[in-house]
Amino acid sequence: MQDLKISKKKPSYPVSDRLNKYLKEYNRHLRISVSYEDLLRFQGSVAVYDKNDNDTLWTRVYYSEFDRAEIDLNLKKVYTILHSDGNQRTIPFLNVDAIDYCTFGNSKPFRVKVRNILNDNFTYFYVKKADASRIYGLELEHMLSPYNLNFLVYKNTLIEEHIAGIPGDEFIQNSLEDCTPSEKSQIAKEFVKFNERCMIRLLGDMRSYNYVIVPIHDFDHVVFKIRAIDFDQQCYEGKFNVYRPQFFKENNRMVTLVSERLTKDSIDQYKIEERSIVAKRIISYHDRLNQLVDCMIHDEISSEAHIEMLKTTIYDYTLDVKFKRSKNMGEILKNALDFVKRNYEDVNAKDF
Incomplete structure (x- = not known):
């Protein structure tokens, strides 16, 4: 079996006006209150290990008290838009348990864990830099695979739902x-x-x-x-x-x-x-x-x-x-x- 070599660093391609227009037409482009750059304002981090004490390549990030309150609220708003109709009445029942950051790979994503405090159910979503290649890939997966995908784009920020497995x-x-x-x-x-x-x-x-x-x-x-x-x-x-x-x-x-x-x-x-x-x-x-x-x-x-x-x-x-x-x-x-x-x-x- 040959060992395939791929490009070490794929450039991130900007979202064109034509693609933005498409995303708006199909309700993928919505105004959100937090950006990828906002999450980069963390003050410190610690490595995240799995249950077998192996390094997961994710780091758990921490913010100043002022930034954390604002970021938590805005991430909860994003969650309600991604998974519901954006109604903010559920926000008091949500808690942002963790924000993890990964420097491995091209997108350097943030992974956000949101928990419902009434029943302890939780889910994840990802905050990434908006890259045209990834957006095309998500849309093609939505249309041509057996699976529907949920994501949002606003300016230079991409919000992706978690795919369980x-x-x-x-x-x-x-x-x-x-x-x-x-x-x-x-x-x-x-x-x-x-x-x-x-x-x-x-x-x-x-x-x-x-x-x-x-x-x-x-x-x-x-x-x-x-x-x-x-x-x-x-x-x-x-x-x-x-x-x-x-x-x-x-x-x-x-x-x-x-x-x-x-x-x-x-x-x-x-x-x-x-x-x-x-x-x-x-x-x-x-x-x-x-x-x-x-x-x-x-x-x-x-x-x-x-x-x-x-x-x-x-x-x-x-x-x-x-x-x-x-x-x-x-x-x-x-x-x-x-x-x-x-x-x-x-x-x-x-x-x-």
């Missing part, structure tokens, strides 16, 4: 071997589908710590789903294999599981199933998806070298000349989605 690297290390043979076959199937979905919509860098495994209890068995949690590498890298999770060494165990549990015919079947499902979503979200891709076509979200490399590789993979003519990442993605949709419609026309 077991981090892929932790699951592979601590839980995978304890799964039954039928569960391993089901996980292998989900990885094939996840791999195909990422490739189609050009979501890169799905190493095991950038997705989660979600166990769902269904009658007398457990169904496992795989969800992406990091959308920073949407349509940025030039290497096509960066958009295929199977080529990262961190996913070697999952690739081995696929080869152990599935036949080639089964793998091909699951790939076709996933392409068909994505094609149906492309058709279902036709107008909204076209608007988003149009924003991307008029946006700068990658380098000329990456664009040239990716469109050439995908042309070699598909022999579709439209990829060769692509001028930017938006056009490459548009042609990829059109390719999947066209193949789906051609098959259905023949069947009819």
Whole structure:
């Protein structure tokens, strides 16, 4: 298995006026009372360790008494906007238990833990720098995956809901071997589908710590789903294999599981199933998806070298000349989605 190399530091791309207009139309752009820069005013921090005393790479931050009162109130307001209608009557029942900061990765996010003091239920959300790549990734995940996503953008700040699940690297290390043979076959199937979905919509860098495994209890068995949690590498890298999770060494165990549990015919079947499902979503979200891709076509979200490399590789993979003519990442993605949709419609026309 090759060790894929990706860009050490992806630049953060500003949110264009065209993309902002799109976000307003679909209720993603709302005025909020706290910014990413506000949270950077912390006075100190301590490392956060997990239950096994391993460093999580997160630090718990602390603010001055004056700043803490203002920041806590504004974060509670953000919570009510993100998860409700913005009604502030629930604020007295909310408490900000912790604000954690992570310097690992491109986005350097803050993770906010909000607890309902009446019943001790809690949830997380994230405050990040607004980056056009990540916003495109979130919207595409919302439309083309089985999962809806909730996020807000205001000026240079992005608010993301928490995606619950077991981090892929932790699951592979601590839980995978304890799964039954039928569960391993089901996980292998989900990885094939996840791999195909990422490739189609050009979501890169799905190493095991950038997705989660979600166990769902269904009658007398457990169904496992795989969800992406990091959308920073949407349509940025030039290497096509960066958009295929199977080529990262961190996913070697999952690739081995696929080869152990599935036949080639089964793998091909699951790939076709996933392409068909994505094609149906492309058709279902036709107008909204076209608007988003149009924003991307008029946006700068990658380098000329990456664009040239990716469109050439995908042309070699598909022999579709439209990829060769692509001028930017938006056009490459548009042609990829059109390719999947066209193949789906051609098959259905023949069947009819």
